[in-house]
Amino acid sequence: MLGAGLPGGGVAQAAPSPSPGSEESTSSTTPPEESSRPVTIDHGDPTPDGRVTVTGDKAPGATVHIRIGDATEPSCIRDGDESSYRCELRGLPSGDSIRIGATQRDAAGTTSEASTSVSFIAAPSINPAPVAAFGIIGGRGYPGATVTVTINGSSTVTATVGSDGSWVVSLEELGLPAGSYRLSATQTAPFGTKPVSARSAEVTTRLESERPAAPELRAPRDGAVVPASGTRASGTGVPGATVTVGYGNADHEGVACSAPVADDGSWSCTIDGGGPGGDFRLSASQRTEAGMTSTPSTAVTISFAQDPTASPDTDDETATPEDTARPENPATPSPTAPPEGQDTSDEPEDGQSSTPGAPGEDGTSPAGPEQGGDDEGPSPVASMLTAQSIWAGGGAPLVIALALLLAVGALTALRRPLLAALPSGSGAHAPRAAIGRRPRHAMTAGLGGLGLGVLVSAAAGAVYLSLPQVVEPTWTRVLTAALIATVIVNAASLLTALRSLGGRGGAEPVLRVSVVGLVLLAATAVLSRATGTEPPVLFVLLAAVQTAPVVAAADRRRLALRRPVVLLVLGAAAVAVAVLLQSFPSSAGTLATETAVLTASAALGSAAVGMLPLPGLDGLELWRWSRRRWLLLGLLCAGGAALLLAPTSSAWVPIVLGAAALLVLGASAVTMLWTRVVRPALDAD
Known part of the structure; x- marks a missing residue:
């Protein structure tokens, strides 16, 4: 380098050649004074998070700028009267030979430079993926590096980073089941001594290894x-x-x-x-x-x-x-x-x-004009029972119907046949000749007309709440249908009770609230709504008739036999009406259809739930009287509820229908053999 004139008459001397090693230093001017000492630089080992400390000598009063790579802005600036400096640099990029340069400028404008290089590999990144389809996880890293992904702190899977800096692994290689997993990753550098990076931040993903089921x-x-x-x-x-x-x-x-x-x-x-x-x-x-x-x-x-x-x-x-x-x-x-x-x-x-x-x-x-005159729109209630949906279960409903006929035939062979206990005029009232007119049933105690109205309204509200969500324009119509259906079913139950218990021995029937009925109403409504049963299976009998002072056992048994049969007949008739009304899409026709559907739901559900052997229910009276009659009539009611559930598209319905059919057929066959063959043979002996 040729000498150059300096302020004050000095001459710049050629800078000495740098010694072999990591440090390289150049100086445009090298005056013999201490204030013009050239800058030097050295570095320590990088930390896993990308920090490195650099040190060196500088001229007192000079300013030193430290830069990483080709950056135009310095990462560190040191000045003052010290003859050395120290800087901690952060954010090192990954690479085999990352240049770190120091530039010094003193008060006289004299500059000098020095540089060093360092090797570093940063932690790879993992793309956030809340759900991993087929276990595919990806991220970014240093081209050519080997990424190791750790799952839940134990299992690992590796991949090589491509030339574009991306990597992909498949968790299915480990045979992991579907579920939630915690993932982190490191990468091993392809250069130098193959240093290993720090561990990446942990992410959580859910593995879906199978195609979802159809909705x-x-x-x-x-x-x-x-x-x-x-x-x-x-x-x-x-x-x-x-x-x-x-x-x-x-x-x-x-x-x-x-x-x-x-x-x-x-x-x-x-x-x-x-x-x-x-x-x-x-x-x-x-x-x-x-x-x-x-x-x-x-x-x-x-x-x-x-x-x-x-x-x-x-x-x-x-x-x-x-x-x-x-x-x-x-x-x-x-x-x-x-x-x-x-x-x-x-x-x-x-x-x-x-x-x-x-x-x-x-x-x-x-x-x-609105279509069909219905300005309230459709609701899902009217289409719960159709001719197609009732028979959607294949031959199972037909088997149920045949089994019910066999059960009725078996019951007729009993000593107290069921058909003989069906509602009839004989014995239901006191003789007309005794009082000159048909006796009237007084309801002077217990539940009054207002209380009965409140109970029926509460039952109708529970029926409405058990249904799937109904759009706003139709909720009044559906609630009206629920109220009418509740009145019909409770009226059928009360009339059957009055006909069975009233006027015997001068006893007057008293209407009272059924606490068990209230509990069962809430339970069946919540259960039907929670399971999405369509139509819902409900128990809506909230009023009961009690005669005073004593009800004969024969009367209680007669009522326990009559009421479930009446509810079954009412429910079957409502199903038939609901199917027939499907062809009348007008507003009145839709209301009638919804009323029929909910009547079938309440009648068949009340008959089935009423066979439970609980206090206040017909099932307990039959259970105490005859286990055989309780079983056969209970199977009849269960068959009616199964027929109500036949339109449901769930896969378990055919299984339930088939099991119910086998139970009814088996019980019917055993009963007929006992009454027609075994018992006559025993009596003959």
């Missing part, structure tokens, strides 16, 4: 007739997943609605812009947070009622069935994608399919 579609029910817009679809699924409901037939297919699954596993969405009038198959699928999609649920057949106010003429730009590709065979609708080849060029931007006969170009209903 449950509870509403609409199979065979229901629903409007194209405003009907609520509901069911259960995996919390956090997204459920998509699709519909389709040979001519049309689309997405009805979608909704997230709540933390309690329930979901619901409103079908808006459904298919044109006609029969469609409706099914649902769910996509989890990990991106795994289930298979479609069991499809149900529904009918979209065509809006009578819609114009038969459609706009040229409205899609028609001929504008879409028709599959050769009707298929179960795909809730996730339209069929291959379907023309979607005329679909609105919001994803709703244009359908023939749509009420208006924008899909909104024009002014005019």
Whole structure:
């Protein structure tokens, strides 16, 4: 280096060559004075979290800037009269030879530089993934490094970081079951002495190694007739997943609605812009947070009622069935994608399919009378019992019916046959000739008319609360149906009791509150709502008749036999009426259908629950009287409740129906053999 003039007449001398090692130092000027001493730099070992301490000499009064790599801003600045410096640097990047440079400038403007290099490997990162589909976990690291992922502090799996800095591992290699796991990672450098990094921050993920089951579609029910817009679809699924409901037939297919699954596993969405009038198959699928999609649920057949106010003429730009590709065979609708080849060029931007006969170009209903005169909209109650849903369980309900007939036949062979105890006019009242008129039943004690009204209203409220969520415009109608059904069932029970107990020996019947009935009402309502039973199985008998001073044992037994049979007959009749009323979609027809459904639910449920051998119930009286009669009549009532549950789509229903059928058949056969063969033979001996 050539000399240069310096202020004050000095001449700069060539800087000496750096000695071999990690330190490299250059100086533009090297005056012999102490104030112009060149800067030096050295470093210690890096810490696992990326810190390193550098030290060196400097000229007194000079300022030293320390930089990492190619950074323009210094990481550390040291000045003052000291002849040495010390800095702790943070945030070292990963690399084999990371340059750390020191630049010194004194008061005279003389500069000098020195540098050193250090090797360091930082901890890898793990991508946050609350749910890991098929156990796939990824992150970022140093290219070429080996990442070791530790699961729950013990098991490990390794991967090599790619040239783009990313890495991926599969937890399935360890054969881990589905569940929640804690993950952390280290990486081993591919350079130098292959140092190992510090451990990364711990993350938690949930492993989903299997495809989720199909969601449950509870509403609409199979065979229901629903409007194209405003009907609520509901069911259960995996919390956090997204459920998509699709519909389709040979001519049309689309997405009805979608909704997230709540933390309690329930979901619901409103079908808006459904298919044109006609029969469609409706099914649902769910996509989890990990991106795994289930298979479609069991499809149900529904009918979209065509809006009578819609114009038969459609706009040229409205899609028609001929504008879409028709599959050769009707298929179960795909809730996730339209069929291959379907023309979607005329679909609105919001994803709703244009359908023939749509009420208006924008899909909104024009002014005019409401469909079918029902301005309150549909509810899921009316479609709980249909001809299709009752027989959806296959042959099991038929087997139940045959078994019930056999049981009735067996009971007729008993010494006190059941049919002889059915309601009749004989003996139910005091002779007319004795008092000149039919006796009247006084209710002078116990429960009055106001109290009875409060009880019936409470029972109706419990029936309403046991039902699935009902949209706001229809709740008054459903509550009215619940009130009417409760009155019908309680009236049937009280009339049977009055006919069985009243007027015998001058005893006057007294109406009282059944404490057991109140408890069973609350229990059955909560249980039906919690399990999603549709229709619910309820016990609504809150009033009981008590005669004073003493009720004969024969009268109590007669009532215990009569009341369950009356409730069974009432429930069966209500089921038949509910099925017949499905073809009357008007407002009055819907109210009548809902009343019939809830009457069947309350009557059959009260008959079945009433056979429990608890105080205040018919079951305890029969249990004390004859275990055989209690068993046979209990199986009859259980069969009625099983028939009520037959529309439920749960997989356990056929098993329950089959088991009930076998029990009834077995009990009937044993009873008939005993009464027709064994007992006559014993009596003959």
